[in-house]
Amino acid sequence: MKIAVFDCCDFEVNTLKDIQQKNNDEIVIFNESFTLDSIEKVKNFDGISILGYSKVNSFLLDQMKEYKIYHLSTRTIGYDHIDVAYAKSIGIHVYHAYYEPNNVADFTLMLMLILLRKAKISICRSLVNDFSLDGLQGRELRSLTVGVIGTGKIGKTVIHNLSGFGCRILAYDPYENEDVKQYVSYVNLDTLYAQSDIITLHIPLNEKNYHMINKETIHKMKKGVILINTARGQLINTKDLIQALEDEYIAGAGIDTLEEENGVMHEHIGVKIIDNRDLLYLKQFPNVVYTQHYAFYTQEACESMIRCGISSLQNKSKLCEI
Template structure:
């Protein structure tokens, strides 16, 4: 099967060498899929992308018209793909899977960095300020952590947290069974009782801005909020307001809803029209990272492998465990 791969990174090239073993005739492109390069899919039955290609409804129609039957996103999240359009035009879609420990470890790291005021310490050290004024932190063992989403990543977070001796609450209306080490409660209890709230759910229409002003008002004063999932889960304006009035005591954000055109791009010599991001960065109690909680050697290799396997399964007419049902 002929395939076009978009958004191919240097660190993925070695893994794409396995394409021939899966019977795929693959062309690799560093560019995002767009109207300007749609002709590159000519003759292809499948494409694979990361999360920044144009996979809107108009593009899905163009892909279908060009003969593309399969899209394999090399990401776990798939909110960048118009699934309704895929269903309309008969385009099948798959996503990637990798072990959850990379994101789970990163989430706990952000918690610890906020609790111990690591951002302030590092910034001070850069200018030879080694004072302890304002640096007193808190210990995890005395706190309650609320985990929203108890899928693979959420459960890995729960497993990590058990070693710290903290109380762990979890909320997941879709969980088939309860993870050991956590008390499953409703969302209101998570908001009311948690010192730290960490998000581990996919972004859907129903949970967009689930952390909004009303939700934040229900939380403890000084709550810490961690987001290594999807930026759209948090209403950025509401978060900024809550940081300004100190209702929220800190935030660890690996993703933010305004990150398109920023994430994974070197912008040092460019003017960036993303005021929310740059305003959030100036808070001493906000740690903002470049959407790279997933980014480990193990995960990136698995993401390419999933894309290749999915396209091979599609092409051979086999059951595809990575296919998204919609």
């Protein structure tokens, strides 16, 4: 089998080289995104692997079909950068990667604790030798109610982690998970919004939940709620989140992914001028912890995603097929 690997990042190189050396299949690495221009280089390949930097639309999929490339994998969990429905309609198989959920679950809990204990303010003060306590009084998880939206692999692990802190846990998911029922009370979304002191999102993005956190749903929440998003940026309407922070309706936000992050995320911007005003404004709030979409970024998870992205093509894995 001949596989083209696009979007190769520095952290992937060693693992990909190891795969190349230990496989009989031909694996060719490209340090560029998969586009209509680059597909001309892989006319005779059997499968293509990408990251989220490549946006695979119907035009690119049509070209794949014309060149009889019927297998596409993304070395990511999420796959909203691929028009999966169209791919299926023209007979192209799409696979996504897998990793154990501990990385994102641990990161989620870290964001909760940083916001509850106002650690961002404390760290910034200490850098200028300000060791005062004014405004730093925090809260303890055991006294709070946490609402978990989505109880799949990551949401379930977040719940297991939270269970040790003694907090009350509410959960919402159309498909209830028997593994967590001993720790949570399943409720509808309105109840979760109304009763939770912290709300954390762990669901894939789709047309139905785009901007599910917006002006209307925010005002169903408790005043003083903390929001955590380590899932997909488009789940939250950024402008409505900013307004709620300005109004001091939301007490804090832990944001690892933002809806308008293309061209910024995973890049060293330095002194370049960027036009993403919402991003620049959002990160300046003292009660917002904004990170560069790296909740997934552990040694263990990266290796798992890379190997899964290649092996799913080699084995035409039904377990990884979307």
